[in-house]
């Protein structure tokens with residue numbers, strides 16, 4: 001299959017591009033590198049033994065996208081491109097609405113122009129918010145509590161509407177829980193700019209000596225040990241989920257939604273302990289106040305993806321910690337560490 005991957009230079013996109021190439025698919029990445037490095041795709045090519053094609057462009061750039069579709073003639077699109085920092089989205093909401101909504105609308109218009117009928121979209125467990133209790137099934141109520149989450153919720157709605165308007169479309173909405181880990185080679189991984197917002201990259205940077213301690217946001221939740229509980233999914237399992245979703249869509253029409261998670265609730269302190277064990281390091285931490293907007297617990301009911309796609313996570317939390325530490329310790333400054 002010929003797959004156009006927006007945001008393919010980023011964390012999840014690079015792992016999925018690698019998986020697609022390894023599975024024999026041809027890939028064109030469209031990415032503006034606003035939150036990534038071209039080094040990720042260079043390393044993907046090294047690991048896969050062949051390179052994805054690449055167009056440096058914002059997905060909002062209709063002419064550039066049109067040209068990419070004409071030249072590459074994709075069979076399907078995976079749409080990762082988007083801004084994703086929750087806190088930042090509350091400070092610059094219009095940028096989030098413009099980048100995430102405008103790019104998706106442009107992409108769908110260009111797909112329609114070129115007769116491309118298949119799209120897989122990166123949604124998020126953030127759409128479940130605190131509207132019901134976990135484990136969340138796909139038919140749980142959805143909404144949003146911040147502009148980033150609003151864009152995911154709105155794009156899900158847009159996809160439902162375009163799918164209803166064009167019965168030929170095949171749409172997969174994948175709601176990721178908390179992606180962590182890295183390719184087993186240690187050559188590609190998560191490379192956040194500045195201070196990491198997310199728990200795992202922060203912990204990995206403490207383990208690698210780049211930061212002196214972790215701040216744990218709250219120990220007074222109604223959870224196993226008072227700290228926040230999440231569903232951490234290995235990024236390589238997540239990448240595999242995209243290929244499985246593409247295969248499912250092949251020959252089908254309509255709009256589908258699946259949770260991609262493990263279904264296993266893990267607390268902050270449990271994750272810290274797993275990382276210490278996997279890395280042989282000690283992670284000093286301090287307890288602080290809850291982070292505004294956080295929920296106590298968020299984890300998936302994964303039965304729909306298992307039953308319909310035959311997909312489930314196969315890697316453990318320990319695998320993810322080992323792989324993440326390998327990436328972090330061999331690339332202490334991410335892709336900026338060294339060329340080659």
Ligand code: NAD
Pocket residue numbers: 006007008009010011012013030031032033034035036037057058059060079080081082083084099100103122123124125176177178179
């Ligand atoms: P990332 O920032 O590493 O990757 C996103 C990529 O898209 C980057 O390479 C960036 O340069 C590019 N990009 C952003 N806006 C663009 C635009 N308008 N045009 C072209 N390129 C653009 O993020 P990620 O963690 O790999 O996330 C990928 C997708 O998955 C995002 O849509 C994100 O919202 C979603 N998601 C991520 C998580 C998570 O915790 N990482 C969880 C749920 C959903």
Ligand code: WQD
Pocket residue numbers: 084086123124125126177178179197198199200202214215216217218227228229230268291294298
């Ligand atoms: C996990 C747990 C924190 C950092 C976010 C987005 C969500 C999705 C995934 C994109 C929580 C605690 C964290 C730290 C801590 N992204 N924590 N100290 O908040 O579940 O989800 O990323 O769609 O939309 O909201 O992930 O990794 O930030 O936090 O104690 O320095 O770790 O309070 O309990 P979260 P996270």
